Amino acid sequence: MLAVSRMYDRQTYPDPQSPDRVLLILDLTASMCRRILMGVARYARVHTRWSLAPESMDSAYTNLAKQAGNYIGMIGMLRVSDAPDLEVVRASGLPAVNVSNNAPPGDFPAVLNDDAEVGRMAAAHLLERGFQHFAFASVGNFQFNVERLAGYREMLAGSRREVISVHSGSDRRGIARWLRDLPKPLAVFCASDLTSRHVSEACRLANLQVPHDVAILGVNNDELICDTCDVPLSSVQPNFEEVGYRAAELLHRQLRGLPLPEGPVRIRPVGLEVRRSTEVTASHDVLVAKALAIIRHYASSGMSVKELATHLPLSRRSLERRFKKVLGRTLHDEIRARRLERARTLLLESDRPVIEVAQAVGYADRRRFARDFQTAFGDTPSAYRKTGRVRT
CATH class of the missing domain: 3.40.50.2300 (Response regulator)
Known part of the structure; x- marks a missing residue:
């Protein structure tokens, strides 16, 4: 040296x-x-x-x-x-x-790129949409495919879910046959945007609707690919x-x-660009689907489980039991996860002080915010911002 x-x-x-x-x-x-x-x-x-x-x-x-x-x-x-x-x-x-x-x-x-974290972020997004069936698609024997699948599996396992099938290859007809045999609604995490496009084209061949039958999520946020498909593709954005x-x-x-x-x-x-290919709530339970949609839009306002229940024709206790039975997680966990996902985006994409980020996502107590954030993402908010954002 x-x-x-x-x-x-x-x-x-x-x-x-x-x-x-x-x-x-x-x-x-x-x-x-x-x-x-x-x-x-x-x-x-x-x-x-x-x-x-x-x-x-x-x-x-x-x-x-x-x-x-x-x-x-x-x-x-x-x-x-x-x-x-x-x-x-x-x-x-x-x-x-x-x-x-x-x-x-x-x-x-x-x-x-932290490819395991890419996989975890993909799983978190698809879980939040209410899916019960998860698959993975890739092309080639590359290390990033292995690591993205590992992170995807890890996050799903934490919610008692699993990857039910893995496909490798770019042949659209082969992908179409694979998709037809899997339970629906199905969430497919693709190791790249190009693979997402292959899956999207295979859905057309198989007469499957995106996102209602098959939701598709890719990686790289390549706008030339994502925005030119029949249904624009959601994608994880590496930094x-x-x-x-x-x-x-x-x-x-x-x-x-x-x-x-x-x-x-x-x-x-950095985060995830949501387009139409995952803009769906996949639960067959109409009330659970409505609860997910409300949480998605209002969690950062400081909404509590009690307030959520006032918007639905169920008691709080009945709603909590129903939500846990269908999705395997509590309403409180779901609201907290959506707040923390929004906080992660604000930390990476804005210069707002940590206390303002906490308040913006519904936390009145900065220490509680820091504790929840570190539990979810493995770092304090300040450390996460330092290691994860683009320097200017």
């Missing part, structure tokens, strides 16, 4: 017209890679005088083998499946940071800009000879 630092010191801005070049190996046809690039650029503008040199996945490694001396370091999608290309990276001797979620363990410092920002920060630390984290840095998703 010291040798890298000395090399960097000798080359630091000898000419204002020739800033140090950083190679970026990214597929810029993919929205996630463009967001990573934006995060890298944000860090570089504020903290360095780097010249960013994006290269396509096809040409980057060939150019690197010939021109490694033109760069001081690199950030890229260094994938397990690209073994010959990884050898080119190693042979270059350049400091590198990996941003691929199919990363070779331990080869390079890495900043990765790819933060991935890029933190990757640039990690490369900068390498170049200065500073200590690095022992393992990959994991970045939590």
